[in-house]
Amino acid sequence: MNLDESQIRSVVENVVRNLSTPSAPAIVSANGSAGHGDDGIFETLEEAVSAAKTAQRDLEALSLETRRAIIDKIRETSLAHAQGISQQTREETGMGRVPHKIRKFEVVARETPGVE
Structure with missing residues (x-):
């Protein structure tokens, strides 16, 4: 492919649009x-x-080129949303510090191996 x-x-x-749009929680049935x-x-x-x-x-x-492009976009999107996700995480859990969470996103986005 x-x-x-x-x-x-x-x-x-599509991924960025979905990240930018608040989503409703999944409705789980009784089973x-x-x-x-x-x-x-x-x-x-x-x-x-x-x-x-x-x-x-x-x-x-x-192809490796296509995978690199996908990984680059994942990195870019992660960095673009790091602050918002970090703030949400802090609000939801009451744990940690937002600047530390942002830094973790930055390190993961920039340092996690890609196709290498």
Whole structure:
């Protein structure tokens, strides 16, 4: 599966748009199920594992150049949202310091190995 630059751009724009839009919490039924694969939510563990295996195979089939482009966008998006996510995390958990959380995002975004 080879993606051209416009396809990568489209995927990244969708991801950024989803990150920028507040989402409602998943509605979980009485039996504990939460969805049908939408947004990574699956009915069963087996479905989730199967989807992950398929996604991994698809990722491995991409060229190194395409994978680099995807990783670069993940890094860029992580850095762009580091402050907001850090503040939300602090508010939700009551733990840690926002500047420390931002720094962790920066280190992870810049120092985590990519395709190397």
